[in-house]
Amino acid sequence: MHSPNGDLYHREREMGLLQGAVGELALGRPTVATIHGPHGIGKSALLNAVPRLLPPGTLVLRARCHPSESQFPYSMVSQLFDPVLGGAGGPGTPGPGLGEAGPTHEALLGLLRTTRSLAVDRPVAILVDDLTNADPHSLRWFSYIARRLDDLPVLMVATLPASAAAQVAEQLGPLPYLLRLWPEPLCPTCTTELVDRAFDSPVDQELAALCHTLAHGNPLVLHDLVTRLRRTHVPPGSPDPEQVLPIGAQALSETVLAWLDEDDPCASELLTQLAVLGPDTEPAVSAALSKHGEVHDQQARETLVRAGLLEAGAPGRFTHTAVRPAVLARVSAHERLVLHGRAAAVLARLGAPARQTADQLILAGCDWGIDVLRGAGIQAAGVGDHESAARYLRRALTLLEQRGAPGAEGDENAAKEAREREESFLDLTVRLGAVELHRDLDSCSRQAAAAADSPLGPVRRAEALARLASPALVSRIEGAQPFVRVCGELAALPAPPREHLLRLTAQTLLTGHRSGLRRAARLAAADPGDPAAHVFAGALAAAAAASGRLGTARRMALRVAAGPAGAPEGTAPASTAGPVGAALALTWTGDLDGAAALADRLISMSRASDDHATTLLAHLVRSEVRHRRDAHTDAHTDAEAALHLARRLNAPALAGAAAAAAARALVGLGRVAEAAALLTGEPAAGDAHPFIKALSLQAHGTVAAALGDHTAAVRLFLDCGHRLALRGITHPGCVTWRAQAAASYRALGEEAASATILDGAPRQRGTAPRPRPQPRQPERARTLLSPAEQRVAELVVRGSSSLEVAEKLFLSKRTVDTHLGRIYRKLGIHSRHELAGAIGEELPV
Structure with missing residues (x-):
């Protein structure tokens, strides 16, 4: 605890030293005291405290120096002696014998005699504030007098900045009567007392601590800060730090920084x-x-x-x-931009890390540094900082686009420059796409589309897209199209690169297309054990399972799950399309143990490699496996994890799939209202993969059935089957919509319709085929058809071909054929003539 000395806090030591110097003065002995320190530390306050310490009768000579007076010879000396000697001229006028050319020895001797004469019958105190601002003549006098006070009762006290300490030590250091004072910053206790005193009440301890930190124990800064706080009516008992900090910044700006x-x-x-x-x-x-x-x-x-x-x-x-x-x-903003630009140039010249230079390039808005930004993007991606990597690479692409096309056409150099520019553009695009695969799948799809439009030829386009191949991208049509198109281009070449064709074909198989399938199959058969062939085999296994070739699908999936020959255990695959396809195939063929084990392994490896997209897909597969095992709590946990990742990756289609899986699990747990709310709150992606749309329809149907709306449930389940048929997913084990639709038909009392819909469902081995239902009565048959199916049926029985029906209803011929297939299954018929009888109309002859 430091007791105050009047208005001085935390100055007991300094005041004690000054008191000792005054004691020496009373004994007729001299002292030269210098008070050093930064602005605001209280040097002048200590100087002003000296007069009240002096013995009675002491002659006090005072001067305060200012930079504006430094051009006037002896201005400080005049301030000291004019009040006593009565100078004839105005301020700054030299006294008798003092010339403007500089202090001569005679002049200095004259001033020394004057000082001696003043100190004959009484002590003299010479107090000078801001000595370093004195004119050169006065400074020379001060140093001259200070060294010649051995037998005089004179106390000289001067304040100086900390920067003048070395100069004083050089000139006056040997003096035995030199006293140097360095006032310390205020302690937290003194700061608190001063703030309490300023507010006239105890203040919040956090506010006092904040004031101490901002002022750094400087009394003048503290006084300025507290004055501003009071002026802005900051409550001392419960201050808002967000309100105090700007005030503190302003106080610092106008004191310490100035x-x-x-x-x-x-x-x-x-x-x-x-x-x-x-x-x-x-x-x-x-x-x-x-x-x-x-x-x-x-x-x-x-x-x-x-x-x-x-x-x-x-x-x-x-x-x-x-x-x-x-x-x-x-x-100013301009100064900042200039400084960032200079910093970027210096960092590049010094060979600093690319990320450090790139940050300054971006902040400065420089129009150079593409290679630096590319290197920074690679560095950031290498340490998992995908946000920064994307920022660097986007800036590099922007600079490349701003350069524009090279010179005149036909020029060989211009053609070379154009080629190099396109190569650089493709490389940056693919690198950015690879980064976005970890943070924004929609953006990654856009980069894939840009790479697919490169003019560098099909092989370079295929090489670029092979680096971006991920099954997560085919969840939307926009993400699938570039791979399908480039795969078709590559398959048309006389000798396509094997690895690129296998990887791209695997990607297109997951979209439901078969571009390059035959050629890829031949290439994979030539060396089925390498990684690219395993990627292709996994996707092909999923396609085989979807089309009902279960034995083939399972054999291929198990081979993929075992991994390429010679691959170390636990090694992450070069592409996840193969393992994800294999996991789907095992699920759809009923090998739930194998699918769960593969999904577990995928989650472990993808987390280790920071591959959030694959982690998402693996959680979806595992949620499906657990749902089929009726482990609804675990299925819901996996679905929630997938939903969180999908939102984080900006993947609305996959978010829809995860929401559908979560809703099904919630229904299994009896939390139907939560399931309905979840499906309502998760907007469906308009261009989602048909399989994902089918999953969403199945989930909505499941919720509708749980709520008792079986009419809506039947409609949703049948639409689900329609979506699957559009992509050639004919195996009923992929999505169990048939059994659910049959249950809703039975709830509606439609036993015949239930039996018909189950006719395509998987049967247990050894059971006899279900008897085919007889054609229904016309009135009853019509009620089984949806409005769209009724319109198609009416036109067909009137003699319209499928193409004519499509033209009249503005549908595709494939959609009309799909409607007919569904109509035949519902009514248990096989031909158009049977259709006419079933709905009570006759075909025209």
């Missing part, structure tokens, strides 16, 4: 650099920017540490969050 500009421009320049570029800026960079050299840079850093703006250490940190805003408020 003093720094005046006293040490180099330190002020360094502080600006650190505020704009960041406190982690290396000394070599800041030294190169300031052009003062590393020695001056280190001295400037020490000044900032003493000023309480920077923490000690390399690199230094700002002492408080308010420091940087205070500095930045003094820097």
Whole structure:
């Protein structure tokens, strides 16, 4: 606890030393005291406390120096002696014998005699504030007199900035009666007392601590800060830190930072650099920017540490969050851009890490540095910072686009430049797509589409897309189209690259297309054990299971699950299309144990490689497996994990699939209202894969059936089957919509319709085929058909061909044929003539 000395806090030591000097004065012995310290530390307050310590009758000579008077010879001497001697001229007029050319020895001797004569019968105290601002003549006098006080009762006290300490030590250091004072910053206790006193009431301890940190124990800064807080009516008992910090930043700007500009421009320049570029800026960079050299840079850093703006250490940190805003408020936007640009150039010249240079390039808006940005993107992606990697690569692509096309057509150099530009564009596009695969699947799809439009030829396009191949991208038509198109181009070549064709064909198989299938199958058969062949085999297994070739699908899936020959156990596959396809095939063929084991392995490997897209798909597969095992709690956990990842990856189609899986699990847990709310709150992607749309329809049907709306449930289940048929997914085990539709038919009392819909469902081995239902009565038959099916049936029985029906109803012929197939199954018939009888109309002859 420090007791106050009047208005002085935390100054017991300094006041004691001054009291000792006054005691020496009373004994007729001299003292020269210098008070050093930064602006605002209280040097003048200590100087002003000296007169009340002096013995009675002491002659006090006072002067306060100002830079504006430094051009007037002996201006400080005149302030000291004119009140006593009665100078004839105005302020700054030299006394008798003092010329303007400079202090001669005779003049200095004359002033010494004057001082001696004044100290003959009484002590003399000479008090000078801001001595360093005195004119050169007066400074020479002060030094001359101070060294010649051995037998005089004279006390000389002067305040000086900390930067003048070395100069004083050089000139006056040997004096035996020299006393040097360094006032310390206020302690937290004194700061709290001063703040309490200013607010006239106890303040919140956090506010007092914040004031102490911002002021760094500087009394003048603290006084300015508290005055501003009171002026803005900050409540002392419950202050808002968000309100205090801007006020603190403004106080720092108008005190400490202003003093720094005046006293040490180099330190002020360094502080600006650190505020704009960041406190982690290396000394070599800041030294190169300031052009003062590393020695001056280190001295400037020490000044900032003493000023309480920077923490000690390399690199230094700002002492408080308010420091940087205070500095930045003094820097214009143009100055910031210039500084960022200079920093980028210096960093590139010094060979700094690409990411550090790239950050400055982006902030400065420079029109150069594509290679630096590319390197920064690679570095950031390598450490898993995909957000920064995407920012760097997008900026590089923007700069490349801004360059425009090269020179005149027909010029060989222009053609070479154009080729190099397209190569660079494709490389940056693929790198950006690979990064977006970890953070934004929609953006990755756009990069894949841009790569598919490259003019560099089908092989380069295929090579680029093979690097982006992920089953997560085929969840939307937009993401699938580039792979289908480029795969078709590649398959048409006389000798397509084997690996690229196998990987792209695997990707297109998962979309439901078969571009390049025959050729890829021949290439895979030539070496079925390599990684590319395993990727293709996994996707082919899923396609085989979807079309009902269960034995083939299961054999291929098990081979893929075992991994390529010679691959270390636990190694992540080069492409996840194979394992994901194999996991789907095992699920659809009923090998739930194998599917669960493969899904577990995929989750483990994809998490280790930070592959969120594959983790999402694996959670969906495992949720499906657990749903089929009636482990609804676990299925819901997996579905929720997949939904979280889908939202994080900006994948609305996969979010819809995850929501559908979660809703089914919730229905299994009896939480039907939650399931309905989940499906309502998750918007469906308009261009989702038909399989995902079918999953969503099945989930909506499941919820409708659980709510008792079996009419709506039947409609949803039948639409689900229609979507699956459009993509050739004919195996009923892929999505169990038939059994659910049959249950809803039975709930409606439609036993015959239930039996018909189950005719295509999987049967247990050894059971006899179900008897085919007889054609229904016309009135009853019509009620089984949806409005769309009734319109198709009516036109068919009137003699229209499928193509004519399609033209009249504005449908595709394939859709009409699908409607007919569903109509035949519902009514238990096989031909158009049977259709006429079933609905009570006759075909025209």
